[in-house]
Amino acid sequence: MALTYDDVIAKYEPVLGLEVHVELNTKSKMFCGCSTIFGGEPNTQTCPVCLALPGALPTVNEKAIESTIKIGLALNCSIAPFSRFARKNYFYPDMPKNFQISQYDEPICVNGYVDVEIDTDEGPKVFRIEVERVHMEEDTGKSLHVGGATGRIHGAEYSLLDYNRAGIPLVEIVTKIVPGTGKYAPEVAKAYVAELRDILRSLGVSDVKMEQGSLRCDANVSLRLIGAQTLGTRSETKNVNSLRSVERAIRGEMIRHAELLNKGERVVQETRHFQEDSGLTRSGRSKEQAEDYRYFPEPDLIPVAPDATWIETLRAGLPERPSIHRKRLQEAWAVPDKEMAAMINADVLNIVEATVNLGADPTKARSWWLGEISRIANDKDVAIADLTITPGDVAEIVALVNTGELTDKLARQVIEGVIAGQGKPAAVIAARGIKVVNDDGALMAAIEKVCAEQPETAEKIRNGHLPAAGALIGAVMKETKGQADAARVRTLLLTHLGQGE
């Protein structure tokens, strides 16, 4: 019988380790001047350096150093006064030099931390995740595996290599081991990656889109009996492409480990791949026989010794911390904690903020994004951020409702149209002929018609039975194809039937 999560945490406690790789948004590659623009024709953004032609030499991208220092500062790290690049030697066709230029025992940033807040049974709790190091390295090329059933590496007949992405700057952020999360391990991991993402986004150093691979998370998990001192064997899970997957992967691995341990079996130290559809992991490369990378200092590059002035200038230019930023928004918008959490969970906080920045009232902005738009996203099974509608569109719609040119009901139609790809709000309004009927004369005409058609209901209202108005208002709405302002109709109707104030 499969274990439940509750079974697992009753007996074991997890220890986490998280490695996050960030693709920097520099214009040129880490060690050469080739463009980093995504989606180019194969092998059109390569040069002797990133192709590893004989005789080529790397040169360090200054902006990449700057971005890495900013990341380190934002994560409360110390910036090493002296750091060096090192060669990590192993053979793989997507890595042209058959070594990766990375950093080994002298990384550029060390000993930082990130605080994350999650909801626990005892209320909100802050966990501090310690960051061991932040270092720079380069990405590999991309391979297409041809001939196999699934386009994956197993069973492929041959592979085709494109080195456009070889040499893209990567920053690796490695946590120290994270004990003490107990049953909240999955949430803590997710919150950490989310916070990291928000920090990186606020620094402007990366697109940080997990689904596109500019933010990659490898999750390490091990279990030990509650109260034990020694660490259990850990597994590393790759291919975790969304925040939700981080949570699911950790939860899944905890259960898998527990099942093995309960049976008296050993957890194998290995790399596993997360499967989106099942939420489970599949065995990958065994890490038991760890490859000897034969690290040594990169002789073609000169050590990095950032001077204090430069570091302080960068520190002074850091943007507001996301957690502080969030608190400020919460106060400014007067939003209760639960709603704030809802926005953060649904990952719409910046979208809402962007909408507010374009003039929309915070409450209205929130209610549209968390309400109608969220519902549509769920129905379509996509992320809100992937819908066609923008903060600008929503701000425009809110403005139109404010001026009375749209009712809430009509606004919903416009939203639906924009998401369906029918264009911007103005275009949708024009195409569908959406128009609030404001003209009292037209409304009166409709009201009189409806009263004539439903004389008994009209009589009830004349006699003071106000709830009956609902049916007539509905009929008027139908008559005006939903384009009347229901509130206005009610006022006019009641006045017409002698019940007006």
Place this chain on the structure above:
Amino acid sequence: MAAQIASGQTSSVELTQAHLDRIESVDTDVHAFLFVDSQGALAQAAAVDAKRAAGEKLSPLAGVPLALKDVMTQKGIPTTAGSKILEGWRPPYDSTVVVNLKKNDIVILGKTNMDEFAMGSSTENSAYGPTHNPWDLTRIPGGSGGGSSAALAAFEAPLAIGTDTGGSIRQPAAVTGTVGVKPTYGGVSRFGLIAFSSSLDQAGPCARTVLDAALLHEAIAGHDPKDSTSINAPVPQVVNAAKSGDVKGMKIGVVKELNGEGYQSGVRTRFDESLELLAAAGAEIIEVSAPNFEYALAAYYLIAPSECSSNLARFDAMRYGLRVGDVDGASAESVMNLTREVGFGREVKRRIILGTYALSSGYYDAYYGSAQKVRTLITQDFNKAFEKCDVMVSPTCPTTAFKIGEKSNDPIAMYLNDIATIPVNMAGIGGMSLPAGLAPEDGLPVGFQIMAPAMQDQRMYLVGAALEAALLTKWGAPLLSLAPVLAGK
């Protein structure tokens, strides 16, 4: 020669053609060249002649032909590094050295033979057969840059480019009676220099006279933003130094640990005589000691293989070069393994394995790590000695040219050829070898090595020019005109 062209006495095309003819006549015996670019060279020469006719101001060496060690990339021209694994490869880019040669309108005749991937001291490790010493065709021309030096000695080219990691410019110069200079590390760009040992490799000028070498040195040296290890400072004034040759008052330090004990007697004789000539020219000869030099060879044979084991990893049959074993059912891994087995020669494989071992987990500290410390000690020795003298000197190598095949089965005996040259690379300073005469017992050339502190390359040229002038007076004619085989130009 440049003066001849400049004055119009001869044209670059005539000069180039004469050298191509010479190559055709002697290179079957000498085998200095792996590829002769007749068409390209004549086209370059014609272009230079046209520029001159149009009245353009040209550089001092414009129109003079040159031989290029086949370890430097030249766009569209076969570049093999002396290895089968790059047979037929034509680079899509020029090394910075070649860019600078072209900027100076120097005509590149072709690519010269070398020990495979610059590993060796005799050019016997070339996958394309050895080069023969023009002084005695049964003997080695030195290595790894034997082709370049032999081309000079055989008058197939007046200028050449070599590279030096442990002595590969200087030792061939010594055994062929020519001049070879390894500039301070970082003085000449390594961009396009097929890497053997990145922290030791350096390209440098080879010629028949000290002044020619100086002119070539100034043409190729300088900061290159594409090479992060290149020196960002003006090129030292080596031409002025070579023209001056005034050593009055200079202190010349004879390295006690490299003073020729155990070396061939003719090597010692010529060395001592050179010291006397320099003293007569006004220099003061003193003795200096460098106690850590005895560890230099060991450290070199850890550092260089370690770096090369990593540098040569890129030769994997995936993107360029030889591919072997790509048959049905083969994997990328098996193709890689087989190609490297077949494409690399014995010495290269030996060093790759040694380097892989020296870097491996558990052995790093004992081997590579310790070797890097020896480097520090050697640098300290040089620094201390240079407080007492302006340059340091030694015989370039322990013996004259040995017979082809004589040492090829004894790697350690082969490695000992570099015992006097290696310390220079370990410290990253400059080193020059120039001809000191012939050894009486075998009539073969002996080299005199001058070492200058980092970034003071001009001192080598000063002392070299002084010695060269004194020896010329003594011999009455350039040394190379005494060579039995060489017709001279």
Place this chain on the structure above:
Amino acid sequence: MSSLSRDDVANLARLARIEMSEAELVSLSSEFTVILDAVARVQEVAGADVEPTSHPLPLRNVFRPDVVVASLTSGEALSGAPAQEESRFRVPQILGEE
């Protein structure tokens, strides 16, 4: 006396991706006994108080501005390729895991 057994050499050859013959493995193993003895001398002077030298020049902070420079054309990039297909380098099936 330091030495490498034939199996040690075979492991190193695997790490270095060279498919050596049995004869090569055996002869390298015996050569290394001599070579390792010779190079191990470095340990005699490599005290704990000596700093290792990785770069002969005392340079620091050599950077390149973040500016795009023209790349090779795909034709030039692929010019040396032993095999290519649709502007990509074609390589035999890769067995190892990514």
